[in-house]
Amino acid sequence: MVRTIDLSLPMSEEVARDLHAGDIVLMNGSMVTGRDRIHKFLVEQKPSPESLPFPLAGSVLYHCGPIMKKTEDGFKVIAAGPTTSMRVEMYEQEVISASGIRGVMGKGGMGDKTRQALKDHGCVYLNTIGGAAVYLADRITKVLGVWKLDEFGLAEAMWHLEVKDFPAIVTMDSHGNDIHRDIEASSMSKLRELIGLGQA
Amino acid sequence: MLKLRDGIVELYRKVATSLPPDIEDALKTALPREEEGSAARSSLSIILENTRLARETVRPLCQDTGVPVFYLKVPIGLSQIELRETIIEATRMATEKVPLRPNAVDVVTEKNSGDNTGLGFPVIYFEETASGTLTIDLMLKGGGCENAGQTYRLPAAELNAQRDLEGVRRCVIDAVQKAQGKGCPPYIIGVGVGAAKDQVTRLSKEQLMRRLNDSNKVPELASLETRLLEDINQLGIGPHGMGGRTTALGVKVGVNHRHPASYFVDVSLSCWADRRGRLIW
Numbered sequence: 087m088v089r090t091i092d093l094s095l096p097m098s099e100e101v102a103r104d105l106h107a108g109d110i111v112l113m114n115g116s117m118v119t120g121r122d123r124i125h126k127f128l129v130e131q132k133p134s135p136e137s138l139p140f141p142l143a144g145s146v147l148y149h150c151g152p153i154m155k156k157t158e159d160g161f162k163v164i165a166a167g168p169t170t171s172m173r174v175e176m177y178e179q180e181v182i183s184a185s186g187i188r189g190v191m192g193k194g195g196m197g198d199k200t201r202q203a204l205k206d207h208g209c210v211y212l213n214t215i216g217g218a219a220v221y222l223a224d225r226i227t228k229v230l231g232v233w234k235l236d237e238f239g240l241a242e243a244m245w246h247l248e249v250k251d252f253p254a255i256v257t258m259d260s261h262g263n264d265i266h267r268d269i270e271a272s273s274m275s276k277l278r279e280l281i282g283l284g285q286a
Numbered sequence: 287m288l289k290l291r292d293g294i295v296e297l298y299r300k301v302a303t304s305l306p307p308d309i310e311d312a313l314k315t316a317l318p319r320e321e322e323g324s325a326a327r328s329s330l331s332i333i334l335e336n337t338r339l340a341r342e343t344v345r346p347l348c349q350d351t352g353v354p355v356f357y358l359k360v361p362i363g364l365s366q367i368e369l370r371e372t373i374i375e376a377t378r379m380a381t382e383k384v385p386l387r388p389n390a391v392d393v394v395t396e397k398n399s400g401d402n403t404g405l406g407f408p409v410i411y412f413e414e415t416a417s418g419t420l421t422i423d424l425m426l427k428g429g430g431c432e433n434a435g436q437t438y439r440l441p442a443a444e445l446n447a448q449r450d451l452e453g454v455r456r457c458v459i460d461a462v463q464k465a466q467g468k469g470c471p472p473y474i475i476g477v478g479v480g481a482a483k484d485q486v487t488r489l490s491k492e493q494l495m496r497r498l499n500d501s502n503k504v505p506e507l508a509s510l511e512t513r514l515l516e517d518i519n520q521l522g523i524g525p526h527g528m529g530g531r532t533t534a535l536g537v538k539v540g541v542n543h544r545h546p547a548s549y550f551v552d553v554s555l556s557c558w559a560d561r562r563g564r565l566i567w
Contacts, residue, residue, distance in 0.1 A: 223349075
């Protein structure tokens with residue numbers, strides 16, 4: 087049974103643990119972006135939470151390198167779809183444990199270490215629509231702030247964003263469920279059938 | 287060359303903000319095949335909505351405007367040096383005007399050039415033509431799906447893939463199974479077969495410029511393309527890897543002669559946003 091859930095951000099551990107793989111969520115509130123360089127920086131430099139211009143605890147960390155345009159009233163989001171999450175697999179466990187984020191969002195799912203961290207700390211992985219960058223940008227209502235813009239550039243900076251009805255599907259939950267792992271396994275068994283290898 | 291430069295900026299705008307009609311039609315055809323209420327169906331409908339919005343508001347349909355790859359057919363006597371300079375100038379202008387995301391990063395300093403130009407960036411291939419018209423094809427190739435490509439050297443024991451077209455088929459299915467949802471399916475898949483590593487990767491990417499209804503002129507390859515599309519859509523990976531019947535929209539195979547000792551198969555994946563376009567001058 088597919089549930090559609092209105093999710094207010096930031097969220098508590100209890101709310102995160104109540105989410106299950108297959109749930110469709112519409113997010114309202116604030117989230118942050120962070121991709122390759124932000125992850126590397128957070129893990130290598132271990133900045134204190136106070137040194138960041140906005141809090142990460144309870145937030146969703148969106149794997150996204152947006153197109154932004156600078157206007158007189160500040161930055162405007164032009165396009166903001168997800169990037170491939172697996173590239174930050176080596177960092178995510180530590181980022182979840184140090185920052186207290188309750189959601190990681192991107193595309194394509196993540197690996198064993200992240201799945202374990204979701205369980206240990208009460209967090210979920212959210213899969214959103216790859217390439218739907220304009221549709222998703224229209225669900226970002228405001229740019230609240232930015233961190234590391236000069237150092238990492240527009241695409242790799244951490245953006246603090248206000249969102250309204252931002253859609254995603256919970257594909258990995260804090261109970262060990264993982265839709266990506268399941269589809270990988272079933273497609274592998276289909277592949278073996280298609281090329282006549284027999285089941286592993 | 288100034289007019290040509292502006293023409294290339296417009297080509298960038300068109301390719302970044304609109305999906306080729308054959309791809310959009312294929313997505314529309316795929317939608318009703320997915321179950322009502324499924325993740326596959328809702329993600330296809332969001333993709334189509336996104337495509338419409340991008341075209342109407344003239345915004346890039348994906349934030350990753352990719353690596354620009356140019357294929358030029360140049361009439362005899364036209365300077366390739368000048369054409370290259372014109373493309374680079376147009377790339378700088380398009381980055382600002384469309385806008386494109388600055389994607390060119392210096393490997394040594396880690397600095398983003400900010401304007402999508404740099405060493406080997408954009409990618410430009412020239413070919414001379416006896417025709418009197420200059421043809422410029424542009425593809426914006428996203429990074430996520432570029433990372434999902436694979437190169438195989440046949441024979442490949444783990445797939446029991448020998449040096450024949452059945453071996454090629456096995457490689458392609460394997461590449462898509464490995465890619466899962468990481469490169470934004472439904473995919474358009476280009477395959478290149480031949481003797482040299484550099485040549486097959488270029489050949490596989492060139493196949494992504496073919497329209498979906500462009501059937502291979504070689505009957506054996508045409509039937510391989512059809513069969514592979516059916517095979518891949520049985521994998522159950524689906525739009526964005528969340529399950530479903532639509533894992534690919536098309537498979538295109540290109541071949542060169544191979545060396546007796548070498549049988550390379552390269553698989554290039556394009557995300558559903560196979561952004562390509564042509565300027566004839």
